[in-house]
Amino acid sequence: xSVETLQQWASARKLQEVEFVDGNLKLGDETLSGNEMVTLTxxxxxNSSCQYTLGSIFLQIKDPEQSLMxxxxxxxxxxxxxxxxxxxxxMVISYFTASEEAAPEExxxxxxVADAAVPPSTEDKKEPTSVEKRPHHHDKKRDRxxxxxxxxxxxxxxxSKEPEKQKEKKAHKTIDPDKLFSNLSxxxxxxxxxxxxxxxxxxxxxxxxxxxFHVTPEEIAKYKAENPNSMxxxxxxxxxxxxxxxxxxxxxxxILTLYNETMSTKQSNSKKSSSxxxxxxxxxxxxxxxxGKRPIIILPKGxxxxxTMVNAYDFFAESKFVPRDKMQQLLRTTGQxxxxxxxxxxxxxxxxxxxxYELMDNPKSKLHSSKxxxxxxxxxALGQSWQMKDWPGPYGxxxxxxxxxxxxxxxxxxxKIPTELQGWSVKQARLNRDKRGLDSVTxxxxxxxxxxxxxxxxxxxxxxxxx
Numbered sequence: 001x002s003v004e005t006l007q008q009w010a011s012a013r014k015l016q017e018v019e020f021v022d023g024n025l026k027l028g029d030e031t032l033s034g035n036e037m038v039t040l041t042x043x044x045x046x047n048s049s050c051q052y053t054l055g056s057i058f059l060q061i062k063d064p065e066q067s068l069m070x071x072x073x074x075x076x077x078x079x080x081x082x083x084x085x086x087x088x089x090x091m092v093i094s095y096f097t098a099s100e101e102a103a104p105e106e107x108x109x110x111x112x113v114a115d116a117a118v119p120p121s122t123e124d125k126k127e128p129t130s131v132e133k134r135p136h137h138h139d140k141k142r143d144r145x146x147x148x149x150x151x152x153x154x155x156x157x158x159x160s161k162e163p164e165k166q167k168e169k170k171a172h173k174t175i176d177p178d179k180l181f182s183n184l185s186x187x188x189x190x191x192x193x194x195x196x197x198x199x200x201x202x203x204x205x206x207x208x209x210x211x212x213f214h215v216t217p218e219e220i221a222k223y224k225a226e227n228p229n230s231m232x233x234x235x236x237x238x239x240x241x242x243x244x245x246x247x248x249x250x251x252x253x254x255i256l257t258l259y260n261e262t263m264s265t266k267q268s269n270s271k272k273s274s275s276x277x278x279x280x281x282x283x284x285x286x287x288x289x290x291x292g293k294r295p296i297i298i299l300p301k302g303x304x305x306x307x308t309m310v311n312a313y314d315f316f317a318e319s320k321f322v323p324r325d326k327m328q329q330l331l332r333t334t335g336q337x338x339x340x341x342x343x344x345x346x347x348x349x350x351x352x353x354x355x356x357y358e359l360m361d362n363p364k365s366k367l368h369s370s371k372x373x374x375x376x377x378x379x380x381a382l383g384q385s386w387q388m389k390d391w392p393g394p395y396g397x398x399x400x401x402x403x404x405x406x407x408x409x410x411x412x413x414x415x416k417i418p419t420e421l422q423g424w425s426v427k428q429a430r431l432n433r434d435k436r437g438l439d440s441v442t443x444x445x446x447x448x449x450x451x452x453x454x455x456x457x458x459x460x461x462x463x464x465x466x467x
Contacts, residue, residue, distance in 0.1 A: 002032050002054055003040070006061075010096045015062045020078050025058055034058065034080070040095050050088040056080045060089065061096045094155050289371055290460035294341070294358040296375045300382035301361045306431055307380060307410050309338050309361045316359070317342035319443040321431055344447075346462060350455055353463025364390055377458055378406040378450050381426050383418025398424050406453040408446055 009015055009027060018027045025032040034055025041049040059074045066074075068086065075083040084092055224230065299305075299312050307315055311327040314320045317339075322330075331338065340359045346352055360366055367373050373395060381387070385398055394400035398420070401407075407426035411417065413433055421428075427449050429442040454462055 002036055003038050005030060005032060006054065006058065007096060010061060015058070018058065018062075020055065020058065023055065023079065025054065034078070040092060042091055042095055048091060050084075050091060052082055052084055052088075052092070053080065056082050056084055057092055057096075060084050060092055064093045064097070287374065287460050290374060290458070291464060293375050293461060294356050295377040295454070295458065295461045296358050296360060296363070296367075297378045297380065298363050298376060299359060299361040299380050300387055302382045302384070302387070305380075305382050305410075306412055309340070309359065311338075312359050312380075313339040313342060315439070315443065316357070316446070317344070319440050321436065321439045321442075347451055350451055351463060351465070355462060364392075374458075375461070376405050377454055377461065378408060378446075381407055381409045381421060381424065383409060383411075383421040385420055402426055406450050408449065410442065 006025075009018060014027060018025050020034060023034045025034055032054055034053060036054045037051060038054055038057070039049055039051045040057075055078060056075065059078065059080060060071060063070075072083055075081075297312075297316065299307065299309055301308065306321070306324075308324060310324050310331070311322045314322050314327070341356060342359075343354050343356050345354050363373075363376065367376070370393075373392065376395075379401065381398075381402075388396050388398055388401060390396065391401070394404065402425040407424060409417075409421055409426045409428045411428070411430055413430045417428070427445070429445045431442055432438045
């Protein structure tokens, strides 16, 4: 009944008079609930259907020409939560437009205008001479077929009228003179700027052009004859190519002499360096107090760091990253403390052997002398300078610290790199949030870098060769 009432309002062209208040549609003494869910069915065999509230349908058919944004805004204003989909819009409009413009189905076949507009089918041309011989139900079936065909034709006409109306509206759109002149002034201004820039570039090219400055050998000879002292202080310019070109009157003995002197100097320097290195190997280490000591790896204490004392042993000793929260829960369950010492084998190309490393995150309370601080081989950077606060001497300055130790930054994939870290000599690596098989990549990146650094800067902390 609600759909029929809405159809009557649409046929009587009274939709603009309907009030949509408190979720109800009111017209005179009649009131319809805007929240009532109705189902619209169209098609010859009722094979197309959609279901919306009466309020959503009313806001759509009230102004079929409105844009999608205007319709959605109206739905939001009146609290309609099921706006009609774009794919169902035409079906809803046609459903109520047909009831508004088309005549009743019984008279649709009898309208001469419709018959004139649409060519008659072959079935219409047949004379009804044999109708009397057919059963009565065949007549009804044929009439229903004719009626459905005319209804479909009416729908096609109504759809074809809508684009024409839209074209008419676009054609009658007025142009704002102020806006037109404003756009023209902008275009003219841009052309004037371009013309001015082109003129300046043309002047610049003309000023830099070499036209009119060509000098011939005859003019140079004439100038030298008139000014004999002009070339006294000039130095000939040459390069490696011009020197090696042995033209007439050129002697290359001087070049051979310079080459022999240079090569003899290099050979003598190489002999000196080899002899000095040989004596250095034979002489005792410069920092004998470091031999046999544990190298130290300092970790950050920040809660945002992926690797701290809680999970450092599993990563640096076993190449396995365990999130801090899971490791803390495991330690509480077992009642254990994080391990701080582990043994690692050194690569054979660096001499082989095993080294015992120590992990700590509070070096200020454990390292009391400069010799103790020299055991620090690596610092896992947090990316904030406050990590080194109150560290002694040059170790409190991040720039000097990472010049004395191997700096390494570990971040989670996708996290932003700290700004301060950009100015430090720190190697960066990432940990994947889900793929634990990639932890070995970061693990190898750290140890490859640290082994090479210790070979150069802290060889005393590596296994010593037997004498």
